[in-house]
Amino acid sequence: MKGRYDSAPRTPPPQGPKHVVLAVDDDHNNLKLVSASLTLEGYEVVCASSGEEGLEVLEARQIDLLLLDVRMPGLDGLEVCRLIRAQPKFARMPIVFLTADNADVEHTIAGLDAGGDEYLHKPISRRMLSARVRNLLRLANADRERQLLLQVAQSEKLAAVGQIAAGVAHEVNNPLSFILSNLESLRGYVNDLMRVVRAYRMNSETGAALDRTLGLDNLMSDVSPLLDETVQGGSRVRAIVQELKTFSRQDTDTFEPVDLAEVARCTLVLTEREVASKATLVKELSMARVDLAPRQKLHQVMLNLLVNAIHAIEAKPAPPGERHTIRVSTRTENDVAILQVQDTGIGMPESVKSRIFEPFFTTKPVGVGTGLGLSVCAMVIDRLGGRITVESEAGKGTTFTVRVPCDAEMRPAPTPPARAAVG
Numbered sequence: 001m002k003g004r005y006d007s008a009p010r011t012p013p014p015q016g017p018k019h020v021v022l023a024v025d026d027d028h029n030n031l032k033l034v035s036a037s038l039t040l041e042g043y044e045v046v047c048a049s050s051g052e053e054g055l056e057v058l059e060a061r062q063i064d065l066l067l068l069d070v071r072m073p074g075l076d077g078l079e080v081c082r083l084i085r086a087q088p089k090f091a092r093m094p095i096v097f098l099t100a101d102n103a104d105v106e107h108t109i110a111g112l113d114a115g116g117d118e119y120l121h122k123p124i125s126r127r128m129l130s131a132r133v134r135n136l137l138r139l140a141n142a143d144r145e146r147q148l149l150l151q152v153a154q155s156e157k158l159a160a161v162g163q164i165a166a167g168v169a170h171e172v173n174n175p176l177s178f179i180l181s182n183l184e185s186l187r188g189y190v191n192d193l194m195r196v197v198r199a200y201r202m203n204s205e206t207g208a209a210l211d212r213t214l215g216l217d218n219l220m221s222d223v224s225p226l227l228d229e230t231v232q233g234g235s236r237v238r239a240i241v242q243e244l245k246t247f248s249r250q251d252t253d254t255f256e257p258v259d260l261a262e263v264a265r266c267t268l269v270l271t272e273r274e275v276a277s278k279a280t281l282v283k284e285l286s287m288a289r290v291d292l293a294p295r296q297k298l299h300q301v302m303l304n305l306l307v308n309a310i311h312a313i314e315a316k317p318a319p320p321g322e323r324h325t326i327r328v329s330t331r332t333e334n335d336v337a338i339l340q341v342q343d344t345g346i347g348m349p350e351s352v353k354s355r356i357f358e359p360f361f362t363t364k365p366v367g368v369g370t371g372l373g374l375s376v377c378a379m380v381i382d383r384l385g386g387r388i389t390v391e392s393e394a395g396k397g398t399t400f401t402v403r404v405p406c407d408a409e410m411r412p413a414p415t416p417p418a419r420a421a422v423g
């Protein structure tokens with residue numbers, strides 16, 4: 001049955017495991033108080049009664065947030081905080097100082113300078129503590145999620161490059177072999193020409209005789225097309241290298257005007273031969289300009305959709321005498337830039353279609369698919385206020401449609417890191 005799914009927000013993920021808070025204080029009553037109040041809020045609280053013990057706990061188990069008394073015998077809170085911040089693995093850990101010191105600016109600044117995020121004065125109100133802890137954990141979670149998505153996007157990009165590496169080797173090898181063979185012919189021609197010039201310099205008769213023997217007229221008419229072909233080959237290699245550079249560049253997220261037609265064209269520079277060897281490639285590339293978008297990421301989206309289309313046609317042999325079709329089209333409709341990748345491949349049953357935007361969902365064998373391609377596509381497009389939708393029929397084929405508002409002003413306010421897209 002034909003159906004549509006999209007990357008629109010889904011139900012929020014179930015609550016994860018409890019956050020773990022480490023409270024370090026030499027005063028047992030304080031520890032009891034803090035622990036009781038945060039346990040009531042649903043946190044797991046681990047207590048340590050000295051700075052040294054706190055450091056041991058931090059090494060031994062996963063802690064999400066640290067509450068640190070300032071004045072303690074042995075290592076005091078400020079020293080503990082400095083020691084923790086000196087370790088890159090704890091650079092992002094939220095740290096809240098709890099202190100009985102006067103609420104003066106100097107103490108607070110000393111705490112913040114040591115690397116603390118908050119400075120709370122005792123007696124601490126239960127509501128204040130709970131609000132600060134909740135806010136800091138929310139920020140830390142958003143930060144962690146962002147880091148994770150960046151990693152996923154980067155590894156996905158590397159995987160995509162890996163997947164096309166063989167194709168690229170072939171792409172570069174072809175023009176290079178005819179460039180080399182043309183240069184070999186041109187070397188022979190130049191040698192013959194020099195021999196004839198030398199002969200003419202001796203006397204015109206010897207020169208004319210050698211000219212005829214070597215068939216200089218034919219040779220000269222051959223030179224120009226050979227040179228043209230060689231230059232074309234070189235340009236092709238340069239275009240491929242240029243395109244590869246886009247993929248290998250670190251993710252800088254530069255936003256610039258991007259035409260989806262151009263993105264499609266560039267991605268096809270790398271893959272066109274491979275696609276054309278397996279299917280009839282139809283290109284309908286009309287202008288589809290988006291005023292501000294990360295070009296690299298859109299290349300990645302296009303490549304992911306194309307690789308999926310290739311896999312889909314490989315999974316279903318074309319009927320005898322027929323060829324599969326992969327159609328890549330771009331256009332603008334009502335201020336929305338549209339990119340479509342359509343294939344006549346294996347298609348998807350409902351059970352697959354409903355899960356394709358889930359990270360790591362794949363029906364492909366290990367080593368072929370990681371299941372990240374479409375979730376990354378959805379994340380990229382979602383951040384541009386766009387949509388990626390799919391229409392598919394098992395055994396018939398699939399169409400992915402990417403829609404992005406042309407004008408950044410028309411986009412909805414950015415959502416928190418892509419939860420809606422990859423949820």
Ligand SMILES: Nc1ncnc2c1ncn2[C@@H]1O[C@H](COP(=O)(O)OP(=O)(O)OP(=O)(O)O)[C@@H](O)[C@H]1O
Nearest residue numbers: 308312347356362363364369370371372373374398
């Ligand atoms: N054009 C298509 N035709 C049929 N099925 C598709 C198509 N595109 C995606 N799928 C299905 O969606 C699944 C998820 O696709 P996705 O691109 O996210 O991961 P993948 O292709 O399996 O692995 P990779 O991370 O290498 O891209 C695929 O395993 C496949 O079952």
Ligand SMILES: [Mg+2]
Nearest residue numbers: 304308373374
């Ligand atoms: Mg894929």
